[in-house]
Amino acid sequence: MPHAILLNGAQNDPLAAAVLQDTLHNRGFSVQQRRLWEAKIAPCLGCFDCWVKTPGRCRNQRDDADRLCREMLEADVMILLTPVTFGGYNALVKGALDRSLGLLSPMFQSVRSGPFRGEVHHRARYPRYPSMLGVGLLADPSPQEEGIFRRLVARNAVNLHSPRQAAGFLYPAQQNAAQMRTCLFDALDAITPIAEA
């Protein structure tokens, strides 16, 4: 049974989180949800100790970030649920991701294929990483902000060596649960391995 970690940064949209979790269950996923507004995650200080002093782990292991990193790595899919914030993630989701830098190696490599071919990114530290799904919440459709969000999720997935990635959008002020569920289908198809689809 594939396992998903849901990093929930959408404190004001409980229905969206419930619909997402329910849809994942119906797809055969086990889901572990982390409500990020309840988590203690200090900001990343950019010290790079997770690379050159305590390789693979942040030097601050007193808060929830260390456990979250382990849970990200153990998942088959990592899902970021967030209000689309200027085209990106909100501060809660971003804070969790910032503290995951140690999951990667400091060493560089060139991407060999795909839309990011030729770009330099960090090498993998581990042999496997989760697929990535970004679910963005908006009051109304916004092609510009949705375009930025899609590119951000795709770039994050390349950095994280995710085997699959997708972005989907929900409009909770305009949609009921059934409509939101339908919106998620394409994105979930994209990140679900073919054998389990």
Place this chain on the structure above:
Amino acid sequence: MYNAVFLVGSPKPKGNSTSESLARDLAEAMERRGVTVTLFHVMQVRRHPQRLIDAIENAELFVLSAPVYVDALPAPVTEVMEAIAADRKGHSDVSPTAFVAMVNCGFPGPEHTEVPLEICRCFAHHARLRWAGGLGLSEGVAINGRPLTAVGGMVYNVRAALDEVAEALTAGWPVPAASAEKFSRPFLPRWLYPMMGAWGWRRQARANGITPRDLHARPFTEKNDSTS
């Protein structure tokens, strides 16, 4: 009187970030042209952003200088931007206050700064600020938190570009496209960067007593094995 507000978006200690080095160089170029500059650090204002918000309200220009974290802006910068946009939601029109974003990252290639700059442009729209352009710097580790005047000839293009930008902004123009291109020119050939980067990380690790094998540790796997 021309007032400019600068926000250093690096969570690193004061005086120790490439974001601050770039901000100070641009600020000083503007001060030479008679602009009054007030500089804030994101870790000072993230919990209590009202002083920053009030300063922006009374400024002709707001400049953000921030590092790229995970392809976007650091969480504390996002937090402050959320607060600014929420406070300015009631503005009915785009204010005359211009907003310029300067982002820097450690990777080679301008592609790594494009999404963060688009996020900044989107923020300007939500915060009813007049978008006046963005600057993206890659291979920022070449500056490594030093004042640009101490780095030497390698940052000639960066300093020249910032001086041009200061001239344009002071005159009420946006960031010139040619200056943004000059600012973004790489310090090293792209093919050389991975080698130089690896050398730099190994050197830092060695100074901390970390062996090449330890550098590739996998602390979250059961066997805690490591392979290079």
